[in-house]
Amino acid sequence: MTSYAYFFGCVIPNRYPGVEYAVRWVCGKEGYDMDVKDVPDFSCCPVPGIFYSTDKETWLLLATRNLVLAQDERREILTVCNGCLTSLMKASEYLKDPKSMGKVNRVLAQVGKKYTGVPKKSEGKRKVFEPVSVRHYIEVMANDIGLEAIAAKAKRPLKNIKVAVHYGCHYLRPTESRTIDDPNNPVLLDKIVEACGATSVDYEDKLDCCGAGGGVRSHVVDLANSLTQDKCRNISDVGADCIVTGCPFCLLQFDNAQKSFSKDGIPVMHVSQFQALSMGIDPISLGFDTHHVSAHSLLRKLRGA
Amino acid sequence: MGEVEKTFISGLKEELVEEKVIDESQLDPNFAKEIKKYGGKDVMTCLQCGNCTGVCPISLKIDYKTRSIIKYCQFGLRTYTLGTRWVCATCYRCYEHCPADINPAEVMIALRHIAVREGVIPPFIKVAATNLVRYGQSVKPDEEINKIRKELGLGDIHTFSPDFKKVLREISVLIHASKYDKLIGIEDEVMV
């Protein structure tokens, strides 16, 4: 069985503790009882919109520091956020180049760390290393746990719930370093939602950006919100009951932006929260009170169903 | 035919559209090389087909065209790219559709590297970097949320744990080693 290390990033612990609770619950004893462990020394991935955008050298140093921690634990990194995924995955990709690795290691020596990759079974005298593996929650659920297992655990299937799924850009693109899902026709999140008993509804421009990424939210919040507004219009056009995403930053954007252009808004949650709901968790534990858009309408519909 | 209607967001138009007269002194012949240095691909191989503009969510909203930015980069019009550097959402749709395999999003990222080195540093960069140095996270911990965490039984955010001091120190060392503190002006935060 694969062993993982939780990588919650910054947004989840500091803004959406309910997501953290849901992930721990789904992966823990109540759920799939996976071999997954906390690594308390993990820092920010670091966030690609800031560090990858302004100084790749610093970005790679900080990201490698996190990779080294996972490497020393011999665990795959289980990210719950598209930003963390793209940052760490890209770093792992960069480090395949021995020159980059050497350069990074020279600096990391100052903090007593060294990136080698995870040692695999040796061929003769030569040690063989593999890059630290960085995984996304959606993909781990769909591939490692399996859709059948998800459906089997959904003891309270979310029937009659129409879900608009939002993958988030960095789950799909750029494809130069990843092939998690088809970038033009991703399916895994839809399948997880369906395995939970709900219906995933198709909507116009489903793969479009939420608007937050790349520092746009921080820089020009109106512009980011304007993109979110377009998305929400398309989503409410098909009458979705909620938005499910795999990325807490998209979640944050949908959650915060909606109050700028609508009174009620469409409830939005992380896929782990949605999954936990289908597995019969008490919604109180999902921390919906930290969300700006109330999940009330959805929960009421669930109770009715 | 209808041109796509754009919601001009107040204050943004002036920032993005520079004066339209170009004189030769504005052209930097080494600009394309500089972009390559920061990880962008060769902008000179761009076919100018405009596919990137059409798929760009930002181009549909404001007076910003991915293709034009690449064109400015070909010309070496540094100043023209100045205000546009921070509106790219790095959604990489341009990359997925580019027939010349340019990866415009990475060009935008290279432009940000150049901007930062010219001293154009938006405040949010400093804020996030400061948060990282102080808390090990780019998002500032929130007391209210921490209360809820405890209610849920999740415990304190690990930033507050005494063992995390060591991590903060490591981050400071690394940021200082790459001279990032100096680059964006947060030397006061970094304790080495």
Add this chain to the structure above:
Amino acid sequence: MGSPEPLKKDPVTSTPPATGTETTTPRIGVFVCHCGSNIAGVVDCPRVTEVASKMPGVVVARDNKYTCSDLGQDEIVKAIVEAKVDRVVIASCSPRMHEPTFRACIQRAGLNPYVLHMVNIREQCSWVHNQEKQRATEKAIDLVRMGVSKAARLIPLEAREVPVEPKALIVGGGVAGIQAALDLGNMGFKVYLVESKPSIGGVMAQLDKTFPTGDCAICILAPKMVELARHPNVTLLSYSEVEEVKGYIGNYEVKVRRKSRYVHEDKCVGCGVCAEVCPVKVDNEFDMGFGKRKAIYVPFPQAVPLKYTIDKENCLHFKTGKCLLCVKECTNKAIDHKMEDEVLDLKVGTIIVATGFQTYVPMKKGVYKYWEYENVITALELERLLNASGPTGGHLIRPSDQKTPRRVAFIQCVGSRNKKIDRNYCSRVCCMYAIKNAQIIKEHEPGTEIAVYYNDIRAFGKGFEELYHRVREEFGVEFIRGRPAKLSENRETKSIMIRAEETLMSKITEREFDLIVLSVGLLPSEGSKRIGKTLGLSLSSDGFFAEAHPKLRPVDTATDGVFLAGCAQSPKDIPDSVAQAKAAASSAAAIMFSGKVKIEPLTVEVDESLCVGCGLCVEQCPYGAPELIQNEEGRTRARIIEALCHGCGTCAASCPQNAITAKQFTDEQICSELTAALSQNGQAKTAGKKAEEGV
């Protein structure tokens, strides 16, 4: 490689190997070429000549401004005769360039053409070291020294002649294959034309009109198809596949599978009564799925041969064991559901590959929504919709409601010039066919609004640019420079909105159209990979067959006696395909007219006393030259089929027993070159070092 022993020998005193013909000391002539300033601009040629003249065995050394010129060659002949030269070293360009020239030259002087050694001091010296003149000269001297050392050990060889079977095989019955077959047939050669489909004609038969003149495609093609079928020298093998090709230039043995039509060609008169009664209707692939055909069918009315074919997949009899309505109706008793495939063995001297192309199939979930929106069609589908003998009788309709579209958009470069999908090349015909089709639509329905979304218009052929301007100015077709980013369908009207940046206006626009035509690029045809493997042809990076030389041998392949014609080699239009077919036919004819070909003697030989018959050479050889035989003593040994051997030396290098020798590249010859390379003025360069190390 052989034992290191030859290295220890002093190159000055070592004698050439006993060849049975040469026992005296060799007399070597060295000729250094200036190649204008190509070589002399970097290398000090007079100095190279001077040093060469003092090398062991050299009796004459000259330099010349242009060695390959008539004057230069005469000087070589004169020098050979005067100085009684019996080994020749020419230091000039690559042997790929002029080896045949100089072989003929020394032959004129009475020498065996294989006692020539060419030293490349242009491509591999002056061109690559043009910044370091001094060191380039030193390198040239070293290279000449190596050449002289090898020349001393050259062995005269005799080229063998083999007869040529005066028959040709042509693979593919499109316009290129048809033209090549007719040309060769008219020259009096027997031709077999193999086509995998039930009818010849290829893609050209599907087209409506041709650019730039607007000739009707089938009207100009059909007479050629008929002529071919009636030609006394041409055997048309339609609905057939080439299964196996063995042999070599002049002597190819080919197996052709004649797929069963379930209709006897000799009995079928093409009356079509069978198809009238056939109850099964399926999409006709010839009409790109727009028209219907029966399970027993001819793909189109002008098909050649006009013989019916049963499509086994859909025939009711094959599915249920019943029906047989066609059999009842056929007065000639031509239909036979029990008919079986037949395999023919042919012997031919030359082969022309004209396997054509197929069009790019748009992506399943791509931007252009080909698989999702009914009113997005490909250009080839449009050709059928515009064609007078097509499913609509030439009346353009759109698939969703069968109505005439008022607004049509063409999207260019679909599957071409796109690095993202690894289709980097330009398909060459899409710009022009889109322009031509825009004109035809305007002629049919003058009120139609037409827009062409393009990147660059490439109108490079005779009359192309003129057509482009006519369509743009006189017919008012709009050309929009920009690659569409998004297509979305109006669910009610089924019209399609295109969003694109119009780059010349720098504006993002959304326009609505009734019909979208994707100008799809050209790919190598489906069967070409298999046929390429059968014939051992190599592919260019674009997936099309590689020609022997992109400029000077554009119809030849690396396999002697095999030629390329039409789109099998690269995307091209009809006139280019026809021209290449004619070129391929005359290249093939040149070989067959002479009746014999010379086989290069630079092959390998097996020393039977060393061979243990392990068969490694058989596995390694890319040309299938070695074979395992039982010798007189009943032992398994390798033997080389000389006509198949290209002398590449792969087997010689891999033979664990050292039993295989490559002629003119023997271990001794190569070692002598190496020894010369490592020596300076005849002294081993490494001598001092070796002494230090105590070797």
